[in-house]
Amino acid sequence: MEFLTQMLGADVARMVVGLIAIIALVSVNALFLIWMERKVAAHMQLRPGPMEVGWHGAVQTVADAVKLMGKELITPTDVDRPVYHLAPIVIFLPVLLSFLVIPFSQTLIIRDMNVGVLLILAFASLTVLAILMAGWASNNKYSVLGAIRSVAQTVAYEIPLLITLMSPILMVGSFSLADIVAAQERYWFVLTQPLAFILYIVCATAETNRAPFDLPEAESELVAGFHTEYSGMKFGLFFLAEYTNMFIVSALATIFFLGGWRGPFLPGIFWFLIKVYAIIFLLMWFRWTFPRVRFDQLITFAWKILIPLAFANLLITALIMKLR
Amino acid sequence: MLERGLEEKTYVLNLGPQHPSTHGVLRVELEMEGEFITKADPDIGYGHRGHEHMAENRNYQQFLPNLGRVDYLHALAYNQCYCMAVEKLLGLKVPERAEFIRVITGEMNRISSHLLWLGAYLLDLGAFTPILYCFDDREHILDLLDRVTGSRLTYCYYRFGGVPQDIDEEFVAGTREFIKRLRTRFRDYDNLVTKNVIFIHRTRDVGIITQEQCLEYGLTGPMVRGSGIPYDIRRSEPYSAYPLFDFEIPIGSKGDILDRYLVRVKEMEQSLRIIEQALNKLPEGPIMAEKVPKRIKPAEGEVYAAVEAARGEFGCYVVSQGEVKPYRIKLRVPSFANLSILPELSVDTLVADLVAILGSIDVVVPEIDR
Numbered sequence: 001m002e003f004l005t006q007m008l009g010a011d012v013a014r015m016v017v018g019l020i021a022i023i024a025l026v027s028v029n030a031l032f033l034i035w036m037e038r039k040v041a042a043h044m045q046l047r048p049g050p051m052e053v054g055w056h057g058a059v060q061t062v063a064d065a066v067k068l069m070g071k072e073l074i075t076p077t078d079v080d081r082p083v084y085h086l087a088p089i090v091i092f093l094p095v096l097l098s099f100l101v102i103p104f105s106q107t108l109i110i111r112d113m114n115v116g117v118l119l120i121l122a123f124a125s126l127t128v129l130a131i132l133m134a135g136w137a138s139n140n141k142y143s144v145l146g147a148i149r150s151v152a153q154t155v156a157y158e159i160p161l162l163i164t165l166m167s168p169i170l171m172v173g174s175f176s177l178a179d180i181v182a183a184q185e186r187y188w189f190v191l192t193q194p195l196a197f198i199l200y201i202v203c204a205t206a207e208t209n210r211a212p213f214d215l216p217e218a219e220s221e222l223v224a225g226f227h228t229e230y231s232g233m234k235f236g237l238f239f240l241a242e243y244t245n246m247f248i249v250s251a252l253a254t255i256f257f258l259g260g261w262r263g264p265f266l267p268g269i270f271w272f273l274i275k276v277y278a279i280i281f282l283l284m285w286f287r288w289t290f291p292r293v294r295f296d297q298l299i300t301f302a303w304k305i306l307i308p309l310a311f312a313n314l315l316i317t318a319l320i321m322k323l324r
Numbered sequence: 325m326l327e328r329g330l331e332e333k334t335y336v337l338n339l340g341p342q343h344p345s346t347h348g349v350l351r352v353e354l355e356m357e358g359e360f361i362t363k364a365d366p367d368i369g370y371g372h373r374g375h376e377h378m379a380e381n382r383n384y385q386q387f388l389p390n391l392g393r394v395d396y397l398h399a400l401a402y403n404q405c406y407c408m409a410v411e412k413l414l415g416l417k418v419p420e421r422a423e424f425i426r427v428i429t430g431e432m433n434r435i436s437s438h439l440l441w442l443g444a445y446l447l448d449l450g451a452f453t454p455i456l457y458c459f460d461d462r463e464h465i466l467d468l469l470d471r472v473t474g475s476r477l478t479y480c481y482y483r484f485g486g487v488p489q490d491i492d493e494e495f496v497a498g499t500r501e502f503i504k505r506l507r508t509r510f511r512d513y514d515n516l517v518t519k520n521v522i523f524i525h526r527t528r529d530v531g532i533i534t535q536e537q538c539l540e541y542g543l544t545g546p547m548v549r550g551s552g553i554p555y556d557i558r559r560s561e562p563y564s565a566y567p568l569f570d571f572e573i574p575i576g577s578k579g580d581i582l583d584r585y586l587v588r589v590k591e592m593e594q595s596l597r598i599i600e601q602a603l604n605k606l607p608e609g610p611i612m613a614e615k616v617p618k619r620i621k622p623a624e625g626e627v628y629a630a631v632e633a634a635r636g637e638f639g640c641y642v643v644s645q646g647e648v649k650p651y652r653i654k655l656r657v658p659s660f661a662n663l664s665i666l667p668e669l670s671v672d673t674l675v676a677d678l679v680a681i682l683g684s685i686d687v688v689v690p691e692i693d694r
Contacts, residue, residue: 045456141337145359211450212522289516291523292450294676295359
């Protein structure tokens, strides 16, 4: 650290160390989440899940990752090559950058920007571009259908997502994530904004393309959706991005509604991770319980129910803030 | 996609033969406009094995195992139908105990078929978990049937004139326990699936079949009963020991895929009732008719026998010319007629609906291809 500081200056050194830490966190987190998902799914489905590799299959995903890396990267003949190869990278970079502004604890934050929320949401919208690229470049009708669905869905759900988050932002008066956590010193915002919390969880599920809103990759309809034609580690990157996205939306929910890293006894980082994984567990629970909604119902749900509710919530919050 | 020119609005999407929700090797050629289907054309024949032709080249007993492979999910009904046809030709009277055993095992097989359908159907709708619960229940049936029939899937249990092996106390006790267990499970399914908002929205008013369409297309089984026609061979042309039991024929009102779902779920409950009654009334006696000829050589004649299989009416038309081999056997399979309505139902629906409709038809593709 000291060596880096001398060589690059404090600011740059902070960024380098931060990025390395982020990449490490992203990989370990994805490995853990995939294992967790398999275990959660298995126990909800009367089966033990992976048991052989490591304690209760804990190293199973490592073995899977090694297998994925060892696999041949197949490029189908008629793909749009540059776009096809670029898509997995484009989907992965923004989720990586989103970690920059997340406060893991009081001190553990790489960069506390005053536009933190907006930055994360802006990066989140970039994933749509990558999905569209992947779907279009694959030259596969199922992929294109998946990509089109994904774009329509993400555009529709980003609006209520942002609007629901506006309510707590109004209460705090800052876009900085650290400020938002700081404002929840006395009580968590889930108590004052229960509707916003529910709306956020629904939108977040849709935003991360997870069941019951997993239409872009609806297996029984579109085989695998936009990543049908990807193999090996390219497929692995899509997978990694999906699970990291889950972490980010859950982290946002924790920061906005569950008091972030606040909690008794344990250091902040533990509380933060406990809350994040609890929300991820909730998302997994949804996935293995609900059937999939139909596409038109999904869009109708966003425009006719979620957005009006989010606006109503915002208006009421604004009114109360004004009257106080 | 672009080769067809930009002025053309539609494109062709190939659903299958390798696709997660065509259940086997069915191919549906879809003409689509965006996500909407303008034309659906099922393409069958990938699993053709020539069962009917095989029948002409082997004697009557040798054809028995083939029946378990036409529709492997409700194999015992097909066994029974063929046995009934040959028994009619031979003029054999099946003892009462054998008929009871046929009803018990046949109904258990129907439940196992419906359970598999239930899981697979919900899988088509995007719910992954139910299929594992259904398989868990089905496993008990398979174990029980394995005990008496000797196999878990492609049963070949019935013989001309009865059944070769009697059921024992353990089977009866196990079946009673299973009935109790499945009834508690139905409550869970009801709470988690039937009352699920997403499920109801996905299935209500989708794939509506009118009563006229049922008759036009020659649909049978849960397909017609979902549209409100109480047509069930077990009641309309009673066979075996069915007239002795008290059971209802569940029917739907609208004919959408939700109705077909409800009909099948209620049918399982009725099957449980039938099994319970049959176990209570199970008579003692022989399980094989006396004087079954060693060499089956029926007199000249033609017979038709039909049973209510899990998917609808299964008919077996046997033509005998007085030889050891049948002259011709025609198998009337329900899935073939049931699938024929798919093109009409799928116009102007979404792919998601098509998958749901196909699931609600409950096709067994090898049965269509035969």
